[in-house]
Structure formats: C-alpha cells, structure tokens
Amino acid sequence: MPAPRARRILVTSALPYANGHIHLGHLVEYIQTDIFVRFQKLRGHRAVYLCADDTHGTAIMIRARAEGRSERELVASMREAHLADFAGFEVEFDHYGSTDSDANRRLCGEVWRALRARGLVTSRDVRQLFDPVAGVFLADRFVRGGCPKCGASDQYGDSCERCGATYGPADLVDPRSTLSGATPEVRSAEHLFVTIEALHDFLDHWTREAGALDPRVANYLAGHFLGEPLRDWDVSRPAPYFGFEIPDAPGHYWYVWFDAPVGYLAATDEWCAQHGESFDTWWRRAAAADAPAEIHHFIGKDITYFHTLFWPAMLEAAGLALPTKVRIHGFLTVDGQKMSKSRGTFLLARTYLDHLDPAALRYYYASKLSGGIDDIDLNLEEFAAKVNADLVGKVVNLASRTARWLEHTGLAADYPDDGGLFARAAGEGAEIAAAYEACDFARAMRTIMLAADRANAYVDAEQPWRLAKAGTGSAARLRDVATVALNLFRQLAVYLAPVLPRLAAQAGELVGGPIASWEESQAPLVGAAVGPFVPLMQRVEPKQIEAMLAASRESAAATPSGGTAVEADIGPPNTDSGAPLAAEPLAPTCTIDDFSRVDLRVARILSAEEVPEARKLLKLTVGLGGDSTRTVFAGIKGFHDPAALVGRLVVVVANLAPRQMKFGLSEGMVVAASGAGAEGVYLLSPDAGALPGMRLH
C-alpha cells in the first residue's frame, strides 16, 4: 500500500454553547470528530482539530443575570467545565478558543467589512415585544399568555398547545414576559441584514457541485431555500446584548450566529500564532491556492443551514476558503426516547464519567456512527453487551489469554506461519481506512471485530494451554502461537487507536512500544520484549449504569422545574457570589452537643403528592429503612415534580417534634437550601452509596 501523500486537514466541531454543560448528545459529535482527527494523524496527515466555546447571545445574558454575576464570569467557569468534560472523554483539541476573544472580534470585523464592501448589508426596522422591566427584547418563547382563539391560559407566544392555533406574540391575551412577569410592549428597532440573495447563484453551484455536501442535503437546500429568492439574514441585535458591538453601527451587536462560525477562523488564528503557522495558508484563497488545505466541519443536523448557506456565503464574500466537507450527524436518543430528565436519561458528560469508562462510550458511538444524518440510539442494555462482548471478550481477551506465555521470552524471532491471518487483516486495512475516511465508523468496527473473531478462533484451535502443559518439547510451538495472537492483538489495537487511544497506548506498553502509525498494522513484530499483562479494560456492570441513572435522576430532580437549569457548582469556588450568605448571616455559635440534639438522617422518598389546597406543600412519605416510614409535609411545591421525587434520597430532621398542620400531621422535616431572595428550593442528596437510616455526623 503506497503511503498516501500528506494532506493538511483543518477539522472543527460545532462550538458548544456556554449556556450549559456537555451531555452525551453533544459527545456524539465531539467523539465522532475526535476519532476522525486521530485517524488522520495516525495516517500521517497534518490534521488540526479546532473548537471553541460559543459565548454570546441573549440566553447567556439572561442566565448570567439570574446567577447574579457577569457574563464573562459565567463563560469562564463554563469553559473550565467544558474542557474538563472533553478531557475526560479523551477528546483532544489542538486548540480550544472562545468566540469572546480579540481574534474573533477582529475577524468578525474583517468579514463584516467585506460584506459592506460588496454592498450586501442593509437595514430596516423590526417590530418585536420588549420587556420593560428586564430591558430586553423577547423571543417568542419568552412570552406567555392566553390563547386568542380558545382562551387557554399560559400559552407560548407563537401557538397554542391546546387548540393548535398559531398567532404572533402580540396577539396573546394578557401577555407576560417569562423573564420578569411584566407586560411586554411592542417596540420597533433597527436591525441590519445581509442580502444573501446576491450570492444565490454561488450557493446554487456550491451546494450541488463542490462535493462538500451529501446529495440529500443539497436536495433539501435546493427544495427549501434555493428554489426561491433567499430572504435577508438578520445579523444584528439591538442593545442590550452580550456580544460584539458592530464597529460601524453603534448600539448594534452581531447576532450570535454571525460571530459563532467566525470562531472557527479565530481558533485557527490563535493556533497559528502559537505554532508559528500562517493563518493565510489555511484560509486565504490567494495564499492557499497552490497547496490548499482541506476544511471539514462536523455539525448536527439542526444547524445545517447556518453551515451550508450563511457560512459559505460569508466566506465567499470575504474571499476565504470554502469548506471541503460539511459532515452532518443526527441526534442521540437514550433507550429509544428523547433524553429525559425525569427518567434520568438526560445524561451529563460528568455524570457518565463518575460511573463509567469513557472508552466504552467512544467504542459504542463508533459502532453506531455510519456517517449519515440518522439519529443514533444509546440502548443501555446493548451498550453494556457490546462493550463487554467486543472489547473485553474479544479484543482485550486476546492479549489476556496469551501474553503471559511470552512474559519471559518475548516474541519469537521469526514470524510464524499463522495461516495467513495477519496478512488477511493487514489487507483489510485499506477497507477499514476507507470506512474511517467516510466516517462510516460502524463499518470499520464490524470489519475489525470480524478480524478479532478469527484471532480468537485461532487461539482456540491451537490450544496454547495444552502446549504449556506438554512441557519443554512444545515451548517453541507455544511461543509461536502466542506470538501470532499477540501480533493480531496489536494489529487490532492499531486499527482501534482512533477510537480507543488509551487501549492503544496500553497495547504499546505490553508489546512493541507506542503506536504511532497506521502502517504498524501492516507488518508483524518479532523478537520484541513483552511486558507483564495488566487488565486493559473493565467490563460494564449493570450496577454502574443503574447508579449513573440514579445520580442523573437526582441531579435533575434538584433542578428547579421550569426555567433554565442553574447549577451552582460549575466554576472555581472563589467565583461564587457572596449574596446568599450576606442575605442570611450565620447563626450564633453552637456546641457539638447542641448539634447532636438534631438527628439528621438519610431517607428515601417513597411517595409524593400535591396538596391541592396548599400553596407550597407537597405531602411526602419517606422511609428510614426497614418498616420505618413517616409522613412529612415539605414546602417545595412548584419547584419539584412529585413524580420525579419518588425514589430519591434526601436528608430529614428525624427527631423533630410532630406538628399538626391543616392538611395532616407532619412527622419531620426535609432539609433544603433556599434564600437570598432567589427563587428555588434545593433538596440535598447524599453521595451514591448512602442508605436510608444513616445518620449525619
């Protein structure tokens, strides 16, 4: 197989929004991209993986406000969390930037000037609802009110969930801002637009002819957007807005979807500065003309048109290089359904890492990703079965069952006759590589596992354990058989290295040294030392999955219903606001004896129901283990869905004197955090492993 000429490949994943944590749905894309990049590097190409946090927009502004800190504080703490999650899953960026950077501001300005220079920017007034208390313009989903048709209350600003009528937010009966509760006003504001219709011919041609898009996507675009004149793209938002003010239009800010893709350019620019590279040779057409770089964008299907219409239009207008490939993937379901907080299947990256091996998810995703735009399903039962059968049972087991016989002797000096097994799998390298190149990782995994099956069958047929018992007369034969098996194992590790970098590294430690090139799959090792075998990968146990789901359910239940999830633990401790403590100063000092009079216990919520007549009470039955249960009224109605509470562990004051309430006798108290004028009541949960009845000391 001739060594392919080295390519320069710039690869991006969509920029995660700084409004929330990374979850398993996000990871489909980052793992997919990471596998692709690692594959290209293994093949000897110059691949650069770039990404950044997407930091601007109304949602960030509102969330920061709710948390009582600045947008930049929010963005900075979320960045740390994102990077930690990616590192945990072995997603390895060459550079990770931010759209809130100097480079991005400068490059936005450059693209903007190009659009202006080509006469593609116009302006006109847009009428929109405005929240006079919060001081911001409101998207439809931030407005609720009565349906003008059927009168149903508390409907969104665009359509009625009860009768299905559609209307504008201004038509609502008694409209309210969901931010402040204020009655919104209709206001008019100037917006700036890009007239991308002027680039219609270019887009027609690029979407169909450039080879960057799957024909299905090109057809979709042709049928839905390019079949008629393109509407102007609204690219500005009036103040207040967290983002970059437009230099030649004071009071106007670039819409987040304008500066987000420019973040790809900014990340490239920063990476170039750090590595002595020239930005121009990656992105400027003139400079790159003789040896153009490839540009691959990995995105979810939801943001297709931003990356296939607006983004190429911006690049075209600015004279920058166009994407070589826009690779679009589908969404993740868990056990066949949309991820759900109450089912515990809204799985954050961190929650997964607390319980399971990232390699297991990387392999599972690889086995499901075929390069298409179909959604993929994380079936948790299949997940465990597949990882255990394929990785532990077949691949790792191959080394586990043969390495011990070579620990003292190392590999045989000549590669033995293996019936053509190694050569056959080496010959399949081109097919496996083609599948990786096409992002059809599922096909690659199938082909690799067939080779693993053949390798195990070989071991079974040669029965090295019998050779071991047969004594010194069979020692040479035993060494040959184990040499074959270990070579086949290392060959599999090379093929799997893009998916399982840690396994590849461990395989290198066992025999042959670090795996640095795909070519290592093509020739067997001989005479090399063999290290002591250490377990390479643990089985996925059902208990771990259950624990992860339980933890996920509990953290979801702790999130106030309605509104954005607001996690308090996303940043370094010293960035927390002092407001809650100031609002409720510490109580007078008490002694340990004082404290010990309060008997706090872990309890499990056995049932939860609304108390219809009560404004804030839920009626809970909690269990302290065994037959010990009691009824507790908790003032958490409206913040917790009763159904979601059942089963979770909480902390109760177990020796509190019973109190006769209007709705019944309350035999204790569930402790929860609240205060500082902030809304929300937050139940406490013990770490996994705590049992009902345990006392807090």
Place this chain on the structure above:
RNA sequence: GGCAGCGUAGCUCAGUUGGUUAGAGCACCGGCUUCAUAAGCCGGGUGUCGCCGGUUCAAGUCCGGCCGCUGCUACCA
C-alpha cells in the same frame, strides 16, 4: 402549525445501480473448551422487509396513498 427522516429477526442495525433460498451482532437453545477479566469456539429456529395499491420478467430496493415513530423548526431559514 411548517419541514425532514425513519419503519427489515425479541433488541440494535447492514442490505451497494431493482436480480437466486434477505444478512450481522446481541439475546435464546444445544454441544465443545477451560489459557483468559464467568472470557473463547462450533452448530441452530430466528422475518407478512409498517399497511394498501401500482410499474416490472423480477420490488426490502422504484412510484402513489395510508398508518405509526422520531427529529428539527416556530427571534423564521
């Protein structure tokens, strides 16, 4: 409400431009093996290819209709 995609074995999926008796893994059953992380190997049922109709010598595959599911969208592209 708008748009798109999907529907093949119990589960997750392959099925290339229409072409023999429709495939894989898991699960399940039987047997073998015991070196290995209760791992491995061999054999075996696995099926109205969502429903109805059409084109064709030939339809899982192409066309139309229907049903079901899913996703995106709803500051409109």
